[in-house]
Amino acid sequence: MEIDKENVVQAVVIMDTFNSHFNPIINNKPMGLLPVAGVSLINYILEALAQGGVGETILFCCQDGQKMKDYVRQCTKDKAIWSLTMDVQVKMSDTCQTMGDVMREIDAAGLIRGYFVLVGVNTVTNINFASLLEQHKQTCKKDKGAAMTLVYKKVAWEHPLISSDKPIFLAADASSNKVLIHQKYKPKSTEKKINLPLEVVLSHSEVKLHHNLADANIALCSPSVPPLFSDNFDFQTRDDFIHGILINEEILASSLYYILLKGSQYAAAVTNWKTYQTVCRDVLHNWAYPLTIESGSFSQNNFLFMGNHNFREKSCTLSRSSALLEDVLVGAKTHVNDNTVISKSVIGKNCIIGNNVTITGSHIMNNVVIKDNCKIINSFIDDNCDIENDCTIDSGTIIASNVKVETGSQLKGNILESTEKDQEKLLFKSTSESTEWDNESSGSGGDDFIGFEKNWNDSDSCYSSDSSAETSILDSPVPDDTNIFLQEVIDSLARGYEEKLKCDYLILEINSSRYAYNIQLHEVNFFVVRALLSIPVLSESKNVLSTVRNILQYFRPVLANYIKTKSSIMDCLRAVEDSCIKCEWLEGQSGLILKLLYDADVVDEDALLAWYKDLQENNSLIVNQKSLVKFFQWLEEASEESDESD
Amino acid sequence: MSPSQGPVKKLDDKFVDKIGKFVADIKNGKLKGSNNVALSMVTLLENIISESQHATAYELLSLVRSAGRRVAAALPHQLAASNVARRILRAIRDENRASANQSGEASGESLQRLVLATSARRATIGTTHHDLREPLRDHIAELRTELESSSSTVCSAAREHVHADELILTYGASALAERFLRTAASRRYKLILAEGTDVQESHAMAARLSAAGVSVTIISSAAIFAVMSRVNKVVVSVSAALGGGAALLAGGAHAVTQAAKYYSVPVLALAPLYKLCPIHASDDSHFNTLIAPTTAIPYENHEVGDVHVYTPMYDFAPPDHITLFITNLGGSSPSYMYRMLSELYDPNDYTL
Numbered sequence: 001m002e003i004d005k006e007n008v009v010q011a012v013v014i015m016d017t018f019n020s021h022f023n024p025i026i027n028n029k030p031m032g033l034l035p036v037a038g039v040s041l042i043n044y045i046l047e048a049l050a051q052g053g054v055g056e057t058i059l060f061c062c063q064d065g066q067k068m069k070d071y072v073r074q075c076t077k078d079k080a081i082w083s084l085t086m087d088v089q090v091k092m093s094d095t096c097q098t099m100g101d102v103m104r105e106i107d108a109a110g111l112i113r114g115y116f117v118l119v120g121v122n123t124v125t126n127i128n129f130a131s132l133l134e135q136h137k138q139t140c141k142k143d144k145g146a147a148m149t150l151v152y153k154k155v156a157w158e159h160p161l162i163s164s165d166k167p168i169f170l171a172a173d174a175s176s177n178k179v180l181i182h183q184k185y186k187p188k189s190t191e192k193k194i195n196l197p198l199e200v201v202l203s204h205s206e207v208k209l210h211h212n213l214a215d216a217n218i219a220l221c222s223p224s225v226p227p228l229f230s231d232n233f234d235f236q237t238r239d240d241f242i243h244g245i246l247i248n249e250e251i252l253a254s255s256l257y258y259i260l261l262k263g264s265q266y267a268a269a270v271t272n273w274k275t276y277q278t279v280c281r282d283v284l285h286n287w288a289y290p291l292t293i294e295s296g297s298f299s300q301n302n303f304l305f306m307g308n309h310n311f312r313e314k315s316c317t318l319s320r321s322s323a324l325l326e327d328v329l330v331g332a333k334t335h336v337n338d339n340t341v342i343s344k345s346v347i348g349k350n351c352i353i354g355n356n357v358t359i360t361g362s363h364i365m366n367n368v369v370i371k372d373n374c375k376i377i378n379s380f381i382d383d384n385c386d387i388e389n390d391c392t393i394d395s396g397t398i399i400a401s402n403v404k405v406e407t408g409s410q411l412k413g414n415i416l417e418s419t420e421k422d423q424e425k426l427l428f429k430s431t432s433e434s435t436e437w438d439n440e441s442s443g444s445g446g447d448d449f450i451g452f453e454k455n456w457n458d459s460d461s462c463y464s465s466d467s468s469a470e471t472s473i474l475d476s477p478v479p480d481d482t483n484i485f486l487q488e489v490i491d492s493l494a495r496g497y498e499e500k501l502k503c504d505y506l507i508l509e510i511n512s513s514r515y516a517y518n519i520q521l522h523e524v525n526f527f528v529v530r531a532l533l534s535i536p537v538l539s540e541s542k543n544v545l546s547t548v549r550n551i552l553q554y555f556r557p558v559l560a561n562y563i564k565t566k567s568s569i570m571d572c573l574r575a576v577e578d579s580c581i582k583c584e585w586l587e588g589q590s591g592l593i594l595k596l597l598y599d600a601d602v603v604d605e606d607a608l609l610a611w612y613k614d615l616q617e618n619n620s621l622i623v624n625q626k627s628l629v630k631f632f633q634w635l636e637e638a639s640e641e642s643d644e645s646d
Numbered sequence: 647m648s649p650s651q652g653p654v655k656k657l658d659d660k661f662v663d664k665i666g667k668f669v670a671d672i673k674n675g676k677l678k679g680s681n682n683v684a685l686s687m688v689t690l691l692e693n694i695i696s697e698s699q700h701a702t703a704y705e706l707l708s709l710v711r712s713a714g715r716r717v718a719a720a721l722p723h724q725l726a727a728s729n730v731a732r733r734i735l736r737a738i739r740d741e742n743r744a745s746a747n748q749s750g751e752a753s754g755e756s757l758q759r760l761v762l763a764t765s766a767r768r769a770t771i772g773t774t775h776h777d778l779r780e781p782l783r784d785h786i787a788e789l790r791t792e793l794e795s796s797s798s799t800v801c802s803a804a805r806e807h808v809h810a811d812e813l814i815l816t817y818g819a820s821a822l823a824e825r826f827l828r829t830a831a832s833r834r835y836k837l838i839l840a841e842g843t844d845v846q847e848s849h850a851m852a853a854r855l856s857a858a859g860v861s862v863t864i865i866s867s868a869a870i871f872a873v874m875s876r877v878n879k880v881v882v883s884v885s886a887a888l889g890g891g892a893a894l895l896a897g898g899a900h901a902v903t904q905a906a907k908y909y910s911v912p913v914l915a916l917a918p919l920y921k922l923c924p925i926h927a928s929d930d931s932h933f934n935t936l937i938a939p940t941t942a943i944p945y946e947n948h949e950v951g952d953v954h955v956y957t958p959m960y961d962f963a964p965p966d967h968i969t970l971f972i973t974n975l976g977g978s979s980p981s982y983m984y985r986m987l988s989e990l991y992d993p994n995d996y997t998l
Contacts, residue, residue, distance in 0.1 A: 051674050053674065079662055079663065079666050081669055081670050084666045084667050084670045085670045126938075153945070156947055159946075159947075263940050263944055263945075264938060264940040266945065278951070286937060286957070287938055287939065287945055289938035290673070298719065298720050299719035300719065300722050305936065309954055326954065
């Protein structure tokens with residue numbers, strides 16, 4: 001295959017999402033092999049790239065690279081259609097923890113020759129990448145600093161792609177489509193105001209505001225993007241990059257543009273279980289045509305269309321008395337028995353579904369056996385699971401591969417995974433998690449396609465939640481670097497509090513110190529909280545508690561940035577413990593400080609209880625403090641009350 | 647030994663690569679239009695034949711069949727490609743028979759011989775081991791000329807069917823229909839163009855025809871029935887002409903032919919012979935192929951989650967909706983299409 005190297009369109013596919021939204025499913029297989037409507041994500045993206053005129057693709061894997069490499073090699077051997085027109089390389093790096101690391105690695109390896117397409121593996125799209133990249137090049141001719149063109153699809157505000165993901169607010173210059181403001185909100189944010197700086201309006205004749213954009217995780221990049229990532233080591237995600245460029249436009253001499261997709265172009269990203277279901281449905285409804293349920297396979301027309309967007313593979317067998325209601329996909333060699341009713345679900349290959357089973361809004365992968373009288377609603381069941389008779393599996397239960405569910409089990413929003421692959425034992429993760437996974441009951445009444453609800457780990461937390469890490473930070477002597485780091489954080493925060501600096505800048509400062517002293521993320525979490533409680537103002541103040549309250553209120557965004565996951569909450573609590581022991585001004589106040597943190601929603605009840613248990617086990621110095629004991633009494637009473645009121 | 651009964655021959659890797667490249671070109675949109683697809687399929691099969699190691703009829707038949715099958719599996723909607731494979735299979739069979747006859751006794755044509763010969767053509771391939779590649783080259787060249795000239799041959803019939811002051815209706819954009827109507831432009835007829843699913847393409851075609859001197863009126867496809875009573879003839883280009891005299895038309899065209907039937911307006915279906923397929927109305931795999939619903943409803947609406955939108959790629963027009971097929975052999979009525987089928991293809995090759 002001799003192609004003119006200069007004109008080949010290059011694409012970089014980031015094969016990981018760097019978050020835990022799909023745990024535990026992607027613990028066992030790479031994200032690229034997660035099937036959406038029966039087709040692995042990697043097949044969608046490779047076919048989309050090949051059809052979109054891309055000639056060379058770099059797949060960048062941070063985990064499970066070998067599996068991906070084998071898969072791609074196998075496809076090339078089988079002469080998949082994309083492999084004939086597109087050169088696919090698999091790059092691996094275990095050290096990369098964020099997208100920023102990936103871009104720095106790419107820059108260091110010099111893999112990019114010119115303009116390129118940057119997509120995530122979770123993108124499903126049918127756009128023509130080559131022509132969009134050409135548009136980006138035209139933009140670059142007008143503006144030398146144009147670094148990136150973001151690709152968005154405009155959808156209705158109520159559309160599940162927006163409402164279950166992070167909504168974006170975007171302000172742009174109407175004539176050039178240059179992005180001026182880009183903000184991401186928390187999911188289901190109730191914020192009713194937007195802030196638009198006056199100079200944005202004054203310096204542009206016409207400003208467009210968009211609030212209803214679905215981010216498909218596609219960006220068209222100039223050659224300057226990887227070096228920009230290298231120069232700014234605090235860019236960890238694409239959002240950091242966007243944010244950084246917009247804040248420091250003059251310094252970095254770069255700017256951002258955006259493109260809206262037109263009518264027939266489809267683009268969406270699978271970011272969580274809800275968007276997973278939305279994309280599944282869109283594929284079944286042919287919105288992503290020519291990407292279909294048969295993408296990636298050479299021979300087509302293997303599915304029979306049965307009306308109501310039900311598709312079945314030619315080799316599957318359906319009992320005469322079974323019913324497929326709507327939006328159902330049944331894979332090859334699957335057998336569905338009598339009186340079984342399936343709707344809005346995807347069933348994989350070689351499954352056996354028993355009698356009188358009801359399956360609604362669920363995703364069942366390959367080789368699953370479901371015995372009689374089961375009810376499976378809004379759940380995900382991975383490969384090779386066995387579900388015995390009379391089980392009820394409901395509201396966002398996730399079952400990882402090789403799990404056996406006992407007869408008559410009632411599962412509601414649990415996560416199950418087998419502890420040892422060969423022993424097929426089952427493990428209920430801490431029950432507290434079930435509340436997080438609970439289905440949102442208020443969700444658009446009666447819609448059984450709600451899908452899985454999950455608490456939102458912010459995607460830019462790169463720290464893999466290893467909560468069982470028993471390495472108590474307290475026991476280990478604090479090394480010099482961390483001491484300096486702590487001092488620096490205290491200084492920054494104190495200065496920020498005095499001069500009323502923006503919390504965003506403080507986060508930036510803390511992040512730079514973090515890199516300078518090479519501090520692990522969980523240590524950062526610890527030290528930030530530690531520093532908050534050690535600001536010099538406190539030691540001077542007379543009413544410590546009200547000052548602490550003020551400080552917490554002021555630094556809420558900083559806390560929100562670091563304290564997100566369960567493990568970070570534990571870090572936070574450990575820091576409180578440490579502070580209460582070491583700082584004399586907090587003596588005897590631990591319970592009250594916890595109360596403040598609890599009221600500010602920084603820590604949650606489950607974490608508090610778990611931590612309290614740890615304290616008791618470790619015989620910590622503060623465990624018998626009056627205020628602490630009182631606080632936990634209060635907490636228990638409060639939770640009992642709330643239980644009763646339910 | 648009939649190759650249609652034996653297992654499918656496994657293709658060489660180099661051929662698989664070539665077919666894959668062909669499929670990729672079509673999928674990636676580098677190759678568009680059924681005529682272009684048919685022509686490149688001829689080139690592909692010609693390459694495969696000339697590079698094959700054995701050149702006996704049996705070998706060649708298996709080779710072309712498996713190549714055709716592979717293309718048909720990957721591109722079920724490019725019917726022209728599999729039709730070309732069938733045409734070449736027929737050429738191989740004919741050539742084999744001719745050489746078998748030559749080597750046997752002196753060829754004397756008689757009625758009896760013709761009748762007997764058909765059975766030989768149908769069932770088995772003779773045991774002769776001639777190199778068929780040389781004579782096949784002529785057949786392939788002939789086929790290529792036919793494909794190249796087919797649209798101009800079809801269009802040359804335009805002046806027979808379109809007359810002055812007539813009101814012609816066509817549906818959607820189609821290169822062949824456009825050429826046909828342009829050829830008849832000197833007749834000073836009036837054209838009504840009903841917008842197809844791709845409105846922009848329809849408008850562009852109307853603009854080009856208007857520039858060529860045809861008076862064009864664009865109507866929405868919702869108004870087809872209302873104007874049909876005034877129309878003299880309907881001209882549509884088919885996606886595929888079926889063996890039973892039916893046709894596959896662009897999605898939405900059923901409304902046109904149905905209205906024409908109601909008002910007894912003649913429907914001319916432009917069908918170059920490479921679009922003639924040995925499939926029948928009972929094979930449902932082609933009749934409910936769906937494409938993206940964007941032409942019907944924009945994706946922006948969040949209600950799209952709750953509705954089922956069906957946008958079929960083809961519409962099926964039954965034989966009684968079509969008055970005349972205009973092929974490159976002239977006009978033929980739907981009831982005669984079965985005959986064309988058996989003239990063009992060998993019955994053994996109907997299923998590749």
